[in-house]
Amino acid sequence: HVQLVESGGGSVQAGESLRLSCAASGYIHRSWCMGWFRQAPGKEREGVATVYTGFGGGNTWYGDFVKGRFTISRDASNNTLYLQMNSLLPEDTAMYYCAANGYVPKHMVLIGRAYTYWGRGTQVTVS
Numbered sequence: 001h002v003q004l005v006e007s008g009g010g011s012v013q014a015g016e017s018l019r020l021s022c023a024a025s026g027y028i029h030r031s032w033c034m035g036w037f038r039q040a041p042g043k044e045r046e047g048v049a050t051v052y053t054g055f056g057g058g059n060t061w062y063g064d065f066v067k068g069r070f071t072i073s074r075d076a077s078n079n080t081l082y083l084q085m086n087s088l089l090p091e092d093t094a095m096y097y098c099a100a101n102g103y104v105p106k107h108m109v110l111i112g113r114a115y116t117y118w119g120r121g122t123q124v125t126v127s
Contacts, residue, residue, distance in 0.1 A: 002026040002117040004098045009122030016088055016126075022081040022098030022119060030076040033104040035061075036083045037112050038094035038124075047110025048072075048096070049083060061109045065091075088126045095121040 008020040020036065035050030049062045049072035060072055071084040081098055099115035108114040 002028050002100060004100060004117055004119035006096065006098050006119045006122040009096060009124045011125040011127065012088055014088060014090055014126055017084070017086045018088065018124060020083040020085065020096055020098075020122060020124075022083075024079040024081065024098075024100060028079060028100055028117075029102070030074075030079075032100050032102050033109060033115075034074060034081045034098070034100045035109065035115070036072065036081070036096055037099055037115075038092075038096045040094040043094075045097075045112045047112065050104075050109045051081070052104065052109060063110060085124070088124075090126050093124060093126050095123050097121045 003025045005023045012018055031053050033052040036048040037045050038048050039045040047063050049070055051060045051072050051074050069087045073082045098119040100117045101115045104114045
């Protein structure tokens with residue numbers, strides 16, 4: 001059983017920063033694919049960023065809308081996933097979810113249905 005618990009969301013002004021954390025527990029290995037997804041009211045879920053060592057090395061992927069503003073990282077020593085978000089925009093307002101799966105095909109790393117385990121989310125509001 002894998003449990004993911006997000007934290008770090010909040011309400012900020014445009015241009016400010018937030019750092020999200022996802023604490024993972026249970027049977028999760030450092031080789032697993034882990035990522036951040038978000039969903040705004042009335043919109044589809046979209047992949048924000050993922051990190052995966054399954055293809056060799058600490059590969060990362062980002063949604064096109066990130067445009068260098070966000071950085072995903074993972075501390076394998078304590079099984080925590082982070083998302084540093086800078087230069088936040090009002091359109092970044094959404095519920096942000098942490099997700100994990102043992103194996104994810106490379107072409108699906110930013111596709112939510114490829115992931116089995118999900119946290120409950122943390123709200124980010126940018127005004």
